[in-house]
Amino acid sequence: MSAGLQHESVFTLEATQLKFGEGAVEELGWEIQRLGLKRIMLVADPVLRDYGVTDRVLAQIESGGATAEIYEDIAVEPTIGSFQKAADFAKGRDFDGFIGLGGGSTMDTAKVSNLIKVHGGEIMDYVNPPIGAGRKPPSPLLPLIAIPTTSGSGSEATTVAILDIPDLKVKTGISHRFMRPLLAIVDPDLARTTPGAVTASAGLDVVCHAAESYISKPFDKRDRPANPGERPPYQGSNPIADIWSMKALEFGGQFLARAVRDGDDLEARGTMMLGATMAGIGFGTAGCHIPHSCAYPIAGLKHAYTPAGYRTNHAFVPHGFSVIVTAPAAFRFTYDAAPEKHIKAAELLTGGPIDNPGPESLPRALTDLMKQVGAPSGIEELGYTEADIPDIIDGALKQQRLLVLAPKPPERGDLEAILKQSLKLW
The missing domain is CATH 3.40.50.1970 (Rossmann fold)
Known part of the structure; x- marks a missing residue:
């Protein structure tokens, strides 16, 4: 070398x-x-x-x-x-x-x-x-x-x-x-055994895992570690991780809404389980970035949302919902770092070519899927207002192991814009 x-x-x-x-x-x-x-x-x-x-x-x-x-x-x-x-x-x-x-x-x-x-x-x-x-x-x-x-x-x-x-x-x-x-x-x-609302949150986590890992900083753009033992588990996008992530995106677009609607649809539920494992292999090698970085403070700062379908008497934000609510705006921000990957991710989710592909292709595909499965319409529905955005940014900036994998590194002002766009998606 x-x-x-x-x-x-x-x-x-x-x-x-x-x-x-x-x-x-x-x-x-x-x-x-x-x-x-x-x-x-x-x-x-x-x-x-x-x-x-x-x-x-x-x-x-x-x-x-x-x-x-x-x-x-x-x-x-x-x-x-x-x-x-x-x-x-x-x-x-x-x-x-x-x-x-x-x-x-x-x-x-x-x-x-x-x-x-x-x-x-x-x-x-x-x-x-x-x-x-x-x-x-x-x-x-x-x-x-x-x-x-x-x-x-x-x-x-x-x-x-x-x-x-x-x-x-x-x-x-x-x-x-x-x-x-x-x-x-x-x-x-x-x-x-999983209620539909839980399947919705979990499945949106699959989709976000797959999209984030597929659209992460390429592995060969990271600094070389001093020795192999210091190579991080999350290494950035690479040809093998991309294969797993792409298939998980395809499965999410094709089967998630069906799995939410019918708990006895074993083809849909089973394929989503396989998709979750595939996305796990993909992001377990490549990593996640902006949506997951924002999700942790969104889930941790307030407990004002009571989700359907969970057997618990306390308010909390299910992980998949905390992740997906900022994903459309996050991928709008990262689009110009890898336009072809954003468009391909949208095509995998929607099952075909995108008309007039551009920066809104992936945000639109994600938002359409969120509507189909009954996801929250934005962070406002989770109990947050614009006044909470600085605190969410502070929490997101602590997730540097994730943010370093963004294909386009976000500054504080970029995260502010992403979160403002995520207050209400529809």
């Missing part, structure tokens, strides 16, 4: 093993036996007991020759406190593996429990800087099997766990390659 080379010239793909298909969960016992697991912490969404899903998984764990202790104290949008409770549970027991059964909140809880179980320390030690210390785990974690029951976060394929820090009024993340699950078992039959 030339000593004078300043930009990155290498990208990597580190993907979770994937087992997909109707009935795939019935192979969990075989996988547990293959991995030699004996004492498992089963981190499960408590709602799944009502649908018999937890019992199905417990039967599979037993058939694989293992025992499990169940942890079900899951926060719908995890906080540092909820993560700590789960980590404390894990630390006090002799587990040799983890299973995360549920949505992104549950799988992220399993990831952090595994991290603290193996390497100790405080959760803030590992939170991404500048909010936390950004400590890197020095060695791999215990095997984690992720079994998603929603079609959104893609957490089964990523290195990241997202948490709310109420004292700082911000959401942020912990990210490291060792946190990626070893195996994802994605079974469309499990998606039957």
